[in-house]
Amino acid sequence: MPGTPHPSTAATIIVIGIGADGWSGLSDESRHHVSRASVVLGGPRHLALLPEVAGQRRLPWPRPLRAGLRELLAGLEGAVVALASGDPMVSGIGSTLVDALGPDRVVVVPAVSSVALARAEMRWPAESHATVSVVGRDVSLVRRQLAPGRRILVLSADEHTPFQVARLLVDAGYARSLVTVLGDLGSERSTVVGPRAAAGLVDDHGDLPRLNVVAVDCVGPHLGGWVAGLPDDAFEHDGQLTKRDLRASALARIAPAPGEHLWDVGAGAGSVAIEWMRADPTCTATAVEADAERVARITRNASRLGVPGLQVVHGTAPEALAGLPAPDAVFVGGGATRAGVVDSAMAALRPGGRLVVHGVTLETERLLAVLYAEHGGELTRLGVESVAPIGSFTGWAPARTVTQWALMR
Template identity: 40%
Template sequence: MVKKWLSIVGIGEDGLEGLNNIALSLINHAEIIVGGSRHLSMLRKDDLREKLTWKSPIDTSITEILQHQGKSICVLASGNPMCYGIGNTILRHIDISEITIIPAPSTFSLICARLGWSLTEVETLSLCGRSPALLQSYIYRGAKLLILSEGKNTPKMVADILTKRGFGGSKITVLERMGGIQERLIKGIAATWEDMEIADLNAIAVDCIPDPGMTGFSRLPGLPDNAYHHDGQLTKREVRAVTLSTLAPKPGELLWDIGAGCGSISIEWMRSHSRCRAIAIEQSASRLQYIANNATALGTPNLQIINGTSPAALKDLHQPNAIFIGGGVTSEGLFDICWDILPIGGRLVANVVTIEGEQKLFAWRDQIGGELIRIAIQRAEPIGKFSGWRAIAPVTQWVVIKNSQFPNYTQNG
């Protein structure tokens, strides 16, 4: 059996006194103690054991821990180490078979206990070391949000984001030092929230209430076209919804969005689930700025943006689970690279509006198979005093799933 040489003990605001006997035993018998300055200060003043304080970047400290592998080491953490905590980071480097984890109640559990909210019916996110723009994709009518705060300025920042999104009536509760004798709750409304003295150690609960006429965006594909800043290079709402349904995003998957335009496909791919990832490849400098602005405004600030021309820009990118080609279909060698990199079960979707683009898709379909679809949309628009149908340029779409029959096809093979 593998020896468990590393323990991770979660500690609440009540300190070591709040720990059970197992947790205390792991701390007392450890040769080396690891933690932040706040956690290490909880130990006795005459504790002479070796202590390691977290360094930045955190991987530096993980390397230091591994250098002591074999010794008994205890990591002190806040709350539940596996809830946006250090446990997740450590497990990327050390197998669970070598670790014992003793959690304390998480911040989210404590908030729900204080406010009477069901933990299974809330949205949870952390803004510690993360872009505040992540909050944008969580805002909708009736949402109950639990937010791990970056510090004392985070509540005001959250209130400002809510107000600008048309959710100024949202109820905000800031919870300080939960579980300790200095615990405090501060309540207010987003639109009238004022700067005040707030402890750095705080969390935020939000009951999202929209202003009259506001509802927030759905996480399903097909956001309104006016949700995006663009120069006309935009996959229209109806076509976008069809395209995302054929790309079929799943949690944890990666999309290549080639010829991304204003980024609508990759942004809505990522909005479908917090673990979905995407890379937007675009050569136009002005459109790259549109992508960055749209990603921030719509809650996907972690969208990776590549400035370059395909297929050259695709070199050394992580293997995707799905590829969308919205521009550059006629580029020499593009399909070969995309098809070769896709894993078995990977999806490839290409949209074109030109005859030359269609010819490429016909050729690829003849070699590989897949499905060709013509998407034609008409919208009612005013014609004088009356209304009439105005057609949007029809889109030809090719959809193919890589299977074992043609795993390594190239146009030359």
């Protein structure tokens, strides 16, 4: 039977999906696992849904979860069951336990997920919407999904999340978006609030169920897609910004792919790292910047553009690069002539990694010519001209020419 442990996995933790309907909604298989368990782990709400079992220990998850999880699990003996909401592998504890223990130590018995229940309530086909979890995460993640006509299911952290989502929509120019709050799905207490315009929900502090999913029908302006080249004015900056056309060229060469990590060295406004992370939700990045004001600005830009998970390091390369997660790609937008910066980036790259370095000074250009001669790759000069007034006429205004060196390991 799928989900049933076999003899070679005797030390497994069995993760049981449980819905808002509690014990009555569990399958016979799930009830059997819970009833025979020596220890049951779960949130207080989940544990309260179970009937008493003589001699059984019931332990809540530690807080913070990941920091205390290994210690908690190390002290457990006998049959262990962990409870999770719905499908444990949909932004749930099942994924966390697999990461902590490995797939051979975890067996998953899912229930119907809150995503499936919400989709059924809204009559939204699976392929017609995005799903964003803000459980233990920044609600700004929703911003990446905003587009005219887009549908989004937001997995809420608590009863405050719908109001936070509404405020985010209003701030992003999506005040007319329709918001529906689906509470306690799958139980006799299930509720549906809405649809209501986001603007009307912001100041409504009425009671909502703690367990809820927020459905959003987006109505608003085009804010920029996931293909590289957001407008320069999408970023707060002090002039230290990799401009749109140059940024698009650099990103085409560092080529973000799902699950990969980027170093953005001399990040300025963080535009390259931010667009890298916008390319796919599993892309991660570290922005390294020496100026404290720019560090704060990068953080604000990341949140406003829907990638609040961007790691920002305040420091100077190459020293600040020590100990960072190994990169699949590196972009050096400033400071390439500083001793050790390019060498450290090249040494850190994973096999198949990509490196792009930009320079506007003669000193950097000479360095890039040497690197090209030694290592090959691609050396390009990029000149961009934009229309601007010349008195009462109009003409082309050239920006500084940028030398770009790109290399694949």
